[in-house]
Amino acid sequence: MTCVMRIGELARRTGVSERSLRYYEQEGLLWASRTPGGHREFTEAAVERVRRVQELYAAGLCSSKIAELLPCMRDSDGGPSRTADARLVEELTAERARIDGMIEDLRRSRALLDAVIEAASAPGGGS
Amino acid sequence: MTCVMRIGELARRTGVSERSLRYYEQEGLLWASRTPGGHREFTEAAVERVRRVQELYAAGLCSSKIAELLPCMRDSDGGPSRTADARLVEELTAERARIDGMIEDLRRSRALLDAVIEAASAPGGGS
DNA sequence: CTAGAACTTGACACAGGTGTCAGATTCAAG
DNA sequence: CTTGAATCTGACACCTGTGTCAAGTTCTAG
Numbered sequence: 001m002t003c004v005m006r007i008g009e010l011a012r013r014t015g016v017s018e019r020s021l022r023y024y025e026q027e028g029l030l031w032a033s034r035t036p037g038g039h040r041e042f043t044e045a046a047v048e049r050v051r052r053v054q055e056l057y058a059a060g061l062c063s064s065k066i067a068e069l070l071p072c073m074r075d076s077d078g079g080p081s082r083t084a085d086a087r088l089v090e091e092l093t094a095e096r097a098r099i100d101g102m103i104e105d106l107r108r109s110r111a112l113l114d115a116v117i118e119a120a121s122a123p124g125g126g127s
Numbered sequence: 128m129t130c131v132m133r134i135g136e137l138a139r140r141t142g143v144s145e146r147s148l149r150y151y152e153q154e155g156l157l158w159a160s161r162t163p164g165g166h167r168e169f170t171e172a173a174v175e176r177v178r179r180v181q182e183l184y185a186a187g188l189c190s191s192k193i194a195e196l197l198p199c200m201r202d203s204d205g206g207p208s209r210t211a212d213a214r215l216v217e218e219l220t221a222e223r224a225r226i227d228g229m230i231e232d233l234r235r236s237r238a239l240l241d242a243v244i245e246a247a248s249a250p251g252g253g254s
Numbered sequence: 255c256t257a258g259a260a261c262t263t264g265a266c267a268c269a270g271g272t273g274t275c276a277g278a279t280t281c282a283a284g
Numbered sequence: 285c286t287t288g289a290a291t292c293t294g295a296c297a298c299c300t301g302t303g304t305c306a307a308g309t310t311c312t313a314g
Binding site: 092093108112114115117 | 183196241
């Protein structure tokens with residue numbers, strides 16, 4: 001089994017560029033020990049973690065929010081998940097509301113696309 | 128009634144900045160006639176249109192896609208909605224799939240936030 | 255006519271995650 | 285040791301919708 005891996009393998013396994021992985025580490029979203037020579041060494045848990053980070057990025061959270069959020073999650077790196085304090089809970093609640101709004105909006109846009117696509121495929125639609 | 132309006136009013140009524148409205152026009156998402164002096168004049172339909180554009184932007188479509196899409200929609204500006212050609216339908220179908228994936232991802236992220244928020248509010252959770 | 259509000263164009267900057275390049279260093283295999 | 289692949293750091297650029305500033309023009313009320 002692969003207990004430890006370097007950035008190339010992590011990139012390959014997650015589909016995320018090395019550049020991005022270094023950025024994640026810089027932003028505190030990812031932790032890597034170093035070889036004596038300075039090369040990063042990631043644990044198996046990093047794979048899961050990177051996926052989560054990508055998910056949260058896609059949900060519109062910025063690096064700093066994700067950085068606060070991650071340690072409060074289970075399975076992030078096996079550590080005991082911290083509990084969010086009041087301020088963070090408030091912020092996360094706001095984010096959640098934003099996400100809900102986003103989903104709502106996406107549904108509308110999806111319906112819109114649907115209508116156009118259907119109109120184009122419908123028999124009586126076009127020319 | 129307000130049959131025609133200038134950019135300031137449209138901005139006020141849609142909550143979109145004048146800057147953005149000018150950009151929309153530049154990108155072909157919005158059409159405005161001009162006064163002899165060169166000031167833009169928008170019709171009532173522009174309000175609805177701007178809202179749609181915002182929606183689609185939020186759904187991650189870029190200007191050019193929106194520009195192609197708009198004329199194929201009902202109520203866009205009262206004109207007879209054009210029918211999307213095969214290429215556009217294909218692109219829109221891809222966008223729709225992307226949006227579906229996005230919604231799925233948002234749901235996951237939402238659940239994640241939910242768990243953290245709940246853990247912080249739960250009695251046995253923290254310190 | 256005049257003053258001031260509203261509008262015009264053009265340009266520059268930002269956010270923020272990512273691509274990419276350059277030059278130096280490390281690692282692993284022979 | 286040598287060599288080539290992998291990694292390191294740092295810097296610059298991009299995208300794209302939006303904010304903002306500047307200087308000039310138009311509109312409208314008095």
